[in-house]
Amino acid sequence: MKAKIAVATVSGKAYYLLVNELKERDLPFLSLMPREPVPQSIKVVITTGKERHLITHPNVFIFNENADPATVVSEALRSVEGKKSYERVVVGVDPGKTFGLAVLGDGKVLETVTCSSLEETGNTILKVLTGTQAATGVVKIGNGAPAITKQLLNLLDEALPNGTAMEVVSEAGTSRFGRDAIHRREGRDVMSAIKIAERRGNAFHRKRKQ
Numbered sequence: 001m002k003a004k005i006a007v008a009t010v011s012g013k014a015y016y017l018l019v020n021e022l023k024e025r026d027l028p029f030l031s032l033m034p035r036e037p038v039p040q041s042i043k044v045v046i047t048t049g050k051e052r053h054l055i056t057h058p059n060v061f062i063f064n065e066n067a068d069p070a071t072v073v074s075e076a077l078r079s080v081e082g083k084k085s086y087e088r089v090v091v092g093v094d095p096g097k098t099f100g101l102a103v104l105g106d107g108k109v110l111e112t113v114t115c116s117s118l119e120e121t122g123n124t125i126l127k128v129l130t131g132t133q134a135a136t137g138v139v140k141i142g143n144g145a146p147a148i149t150k151q152l153l154n155l156l157d158e159a160l161p162n163g164t165a166m167e168v169v170s171e172a173g174t175s176r177f178g179r180d181a182i183h184r185r186e187g188r189d190v191m192s193a194i195k196i197a198e199r200r201g202n203a204f205h206r207k208r209k210q
Contacts, residue, residue, distance in 0.1 A: 003028040004043040004080045005073075008055055010034065014048050014065050021069040025111040027077070044076040071131045077110060078133070085133035091125050092197025093141045094171070095148040100189025103128050104197045112190040118148070122155045129164060137164045142196045144171035157206050167201030 007018050007029055015031075022029045030042060034054035038045055045057045052062055059079060063072045078085065086105040094100035099121040103111040111128070115121040129137045139156060141149050149168060156166060171192065 002041060003030045004041065005076050006030040006032050006038060006042045006045045008032040008034045008036070008038075008045050008047045009051055009063075011048050011051075011065065014063055017065070017069040018046055018063060018073070021073045024113065025073065025077075027073070043080045046072060046076055068127070068131065070127060074110075074132050078105075081105075081108075085135065087134065088136045088138065089129065089132050089134035090138045090140060090197045091128055092169075092193040092195070093121065093125070093139065093152065094189050094192040094196055095121075095142060095145045095152055096189070098189055100191070100193035101125070101128075102190055102193035102197050103132070104194070105132065105134070107198075109194060112193065114189055118151055118155060121152060122159055125156060126159055129160065137161075138167065139164060140167045140169045140196050140199070140201050142171040142192065143168050153204055157204075162206070166204040166206060168204055169196045169199045169201035171196065 005022065005027060007015060009015050010033065019029070030039070032038065034047060034051040038057045042057070044059050044061060045055050046061045046063055047055050048065065049062050052060060061072050061076050063069065088106055090104045092102040092104070099115040101113040101115060101121065101124060102109060113124055115124055125139060139160070141152055143149055153166060
């Protein structure tokens with residue numbers, strides 16, 4: 001896929017944070033110096049506030065070095081896709097010794113992540129749902145590891161806003177897609193998470209917060 005996002009900064013910290021976020025999402029990007037001409041193929045440029053005046057492009061996003069890079073990258077991605085927000089964002093989770101996560105915006109894969117603990121998974125899901133503008137948010141968790149699934153459901157029930165729906169999804173057949181596509185365990189986990197996000201599950205009835 002051809003790069004449509006450019007990172008234009010001489011700030012080492014800003015560049016490191018932004019590039020790490022883009023690489024984690026497997027998003028192609030172009031690195032530029034702030035004064036460099038921006039190719040016509042680039043739809044969005046991310047830079048810092050101090051360097052904004054050096055960028056000649058109609059669509060520039062400013063990154064604050066003390067902010068979460070996920071937020072500005074999500075905004076840039078929406079802009080590339082021509083959307084101000086998504087109608088529906090779904091986070092699919094393949095639980096186990098490691099947790100595969102897949103984020104789908106209106107049916108399109110936006111991001112995939114592998115987490116190593118229950119707490120990291122919960123924090124990542126919360127970060128995704130609060131950092132992505134959407135009319136509806138849904139978390140779908142696979143049922144292949146029942147004890148871990150229950151723990152994650154209870155954790156998210158406490159942490160997520162009341163408007164976020166949660167579902168438990170059958171994992172039958174999801175590992176087959178992972179083996180066909182990617183042989184590393186991390187790859188299988190995220191491929192299974194994508195299939196879980198795409199399936200209809202059974203609603204988890206959340207506790208009503210006071």
